[in-house]
Amino acid sequence: MKTPSLILSILLLRLPALAYNVSHVSHVTLGNSKQRVGANQTRCRCFPGDDCWPRPEEWNELNRTLGGGLIKTIPIASVCHYNSFGIPYNAEACAELRSVWDYPGTHYVTSSSPMAPLFANMSCDPFTAPEAQCVIGSYVQYAVNASTADCFKATLDFAQRHNIRLVVRNTGHDYFGKSTGAGALAIWTHHMKGISIRDYESPTYTGKAMKLGAGVMNSEAQEVAHSHGLIVVGGDCQSVGLAGGYTQGGGHGPLASTFGLSADQVLEWEVITGTGEYVKATPTENEDLYWALSGGGGGTFGIVFSLSVKAYPDVKAAAANLTFSRLGVSSSAFDSALQAFLISLPNVTDSGVSCIWVLTDTSFTLSPASAPNMSSEELQALLNPTLESLSENGILYNYSIQGSPSYLESYKTMHPIYNITEANIGGRLIPRSLVSSNSSIRSLIDAMKFIVENGGEVSGVAVNVTRLPDVPNSVHPAWRSTLFSAVVATPYDPLDFEANVAGQGKITTMFIPKLVELTPDGAAYLNEADPNQPDFQQVFYGPNYERLLAIKHKYDPKGLLYGPTSVGSEVWQIEPDGRLCHTS
Ligand SMILES: Cc1cc2nc3c(=O)[nH]c(=O)nc-3n(C[C@H](O)[C@H](O)[C@H](O)COP(=O)(O)OP(=O)(O)OC[C@H]3O[C@@H](n4cnc5c(N)ncnc54)[C@H](O)[C@@H]3O)c2cc1C
Ligand SMILES: *[C@@H]1O[C@H](CO)[C@@H](O)[C@H](O)[C@H]1NC(C)=O
Ligand SMILES: *[C@@H]1O[C@H](CO)[C@@H](O)[C@H](O)[C@H]1NC(C)=O
Ligand SMILES: *[C@@H]1O[C@H](CO)[C@@H](O)[C@H](O)[C@H]1NC(C)=O
Ligand SMILES: *[C@@H]1O[C@H](CO)[C@@H](O)[C@H](O)[C@H]1NC(C)=O
Ligand SMILES: *[C@@H]1O[C@H](CO)[C@@H](O)[C@H](O)[C@H]1NC(C)=O
Ligand SMILES: *[C@@H]1O[C@H](CO)[C@@H](O)[C@H](O)[C@H]1NC(C)=O
Ligand SMILES: *[C@@H]1O[C@H](CO)[C@@H](O)[C@H](O)[C@H]1NC(C)=O
Ligand SMILES: *[C@@H]1O[C@H](CO)[C@@H](O)[C@H](O)[C@H]1NC(C)=O
Ligand SMILES: *[C@@H]1O[C@H](CO)[C@@H](O)[C@H](O)[C@H]1NC(C)=O
Ligand SMILES: *[C@@H]1O[C@H](CO)[C@@H](O)[C@H](O)[C@H]1NC(C)=O
Ligand SMILES: *[C@@H]1O[C@H](CO)[C@@H](O)[C@H](O)[C@H]1NC(C)=O
Ligand SMILES: *[C@@H]1O[C@H](CO)[C@@H](O)[C@H](O)[C@H]1NC(C)=O
16 A cells, blocks of 8 residues: 555545535635526525625625624735735735744634635635635635624624525634635624633532633633633643634543543533524523533534633643654564553543644654643653653653643643644544554554555544533533544645645545544544544534434524534535535
């Protein structure tokens, strides 16, 4: 399998089908679809250029209702192209944009740019030539700079009246194209930054809590918590949105092995439902909606206005990094060190440590192992079996460990700003049972080797989130026996869209199936997986799917909220031109 030509031929054989699946992701040039209005209007969302598309006066009226918060999309890479939206080509500004393109902050401050480049379909790409197209394409057409629940209601109402595709956009981190869409109107929550500390009292919890507006990002919540001597469970990534898709989809991070997933921390959601109604969802009030929003995925049950989560007293923390290379190391020596690490993971995670690691064709990196409430000596003891194996096998390694007086300090030193993911991804939850015998570990290592030797990378987020929440939620039950969430990646080529289609296809047809063989009937983390995952309902939501779907129908009876692979999305399809239509 190692010869590139063989891989290439497999991919070429499959390309037409894959291209179709990714084309359901892509963008469009406007103005050629007028003829589609009549019969399609009930089957499809109204699209720019259709007769049903709102006239400028109607957009202006929406803007007035919103108090001026309507933004017409101008793609941020317009400066990189001629004749785009009246913005002149500006080589210097374009070079500057390119130099920061990989940073999440370049995108989350905008009302339209998704971080996963596949879903921009090169509509207006900063890396293409100045004469290449720059169109709105698969970006949202308009975004509402939301600040109040009334903005949500007015936008829902407008989208429904005009049969427009609606998207909820927070940071734009989503890997599935859920926070962008051709011909869509977005509710953009980024500026909803309210944070308050609460003394919370409810039948299920009494203690400190933090209330977070829809637009609060992880690092913002951590800073405020820290200033009150508190911590809240958040992601490894500083900029994921706590009230958005991150917590709604489950949410793992450095505190997961200590307190559970982010969805396990939820006390209360304030929501505007698909019918424009304001409701609170708690374990005792609209408990079905509470259950669904806590783990069942973002952007489909309602539009979250605020989230209240448990807050805990601050703790000290330790963290470590470890790297070793495959170069000059025999395959069997490398594998035994890897095996020692994997075997140690149950003990490591049960002790409260969360680990992020990456395996490539040339190296293994653990960065970081996060150990809240632990001294560096305690963390060191847990990592010793791996370090001893490295020494026994004569493998050189780089290792550093550091204790910090507060969780935030440790978090900040160990979690640099992650770049947007310059990769196509897929995922699978790997259960603990796979490291319980030497033969199953062997097959796990073989599967990972197959992936890295064929142009992929494997990373893992190792956690113990078996500490069940006090009240049930819709997190996929497979999480509770998971040792690590594996994310498989192939490189992203900024200039060769077809190569990315092929790279994504490789994940779907070659890499994930290797992990599926080891985990039949298994699951994947709905926020970090393959956007083309077959049977996503079962794999992402498991036994919760039917109930989630019923709750979706109850709170969004008109089906206004849609995102690829979200609950209820199977009744929609994205046409080759990007238009969203019912499947029948
Ligand atoms: C660089 C990077 C690092 C990541 N790190 C982690 C990590 O450490 N841990 C982890 O668990 N995941 C991580 N993720 C995955 C992350 O959890 C998901 O991308 C998640 O969907 C982000 O949510 P968001 O609201 O910030 O993003 P968005 O893309 O803005 O939204 C994601 C989804 O949530 C919906 N949504 C957003 N706001 C609302 C709202 N107010 N009401 C209803 N629906 C809403 C959107 O419609 C969309 O469906 C990472 C992703 C990236 C790209
Ligand atoms: C394309 O997507 C459909 C629906 O999700 C799926 O049934 C099909 O297997 C996918 N094809 C490929 C080649 O991935
Ligand atoms: C993606 O872009 C291509 C090239 O511009 C276009 O032909 C195609 O229709 C787009 N796909 C979608 C789904 O919008
Ligand atoms: C409906 O849309 C499809 C493609 O989305 C198109 O082929 C068809 O001609 C349209 N029908 C009408 C009546 O406009
Ligand atoms: C909405 O109104 C504001 C304030 O009047 C204006 O600046 C903005 O350009 C308008 N948006 C659109 C899309 O016209
Ligand atoms: C992140 O992006 C920046 C800017 O493009 C780049 O210089 C840096 O090498 C990237 N970091 C990683 C870890 O890829
Ligand atoms: C969005 O609204 C906020 C205030 O809520 C304002 O500070 C910001 O400038 C607005 N952004 C845009 C792009 O209009
Ligand atoms: C997770 O760790 C706790 C101890 O901290 C342990 O009781 C529990 O069994 C572990 N989970 C699994 C699935 O082993
Ligand atoms: C932190 O450690 C102390 C002492 O071991 C223990 O009593 C406390 O419960 C721990 N806190 C958390 C949040 O695990
Ligand atoms: C888990 O790690 C601790 C060190 O912190 C060690 O004392 C203990 O023996 C380990 N347990 C197992 C089962 O490996
Ligand atoms: C350790 O780090 C140094 C400096 O960054 C690097 O040159 C060396 O290759 C690393 N060694 C290993 C085994 O990763
Ligand atoms: C661990 O690695 C991260 C990411 O490369 C880096 O930011 C951090 O400074 C390292 N910490 C230590 C203690 O080496
Ligand atoms: C599993 O492998 C380890 C390390 O290679 C070895 O020490 C142990 O005896 C093996 N266990 C079994 C049951 O074969």
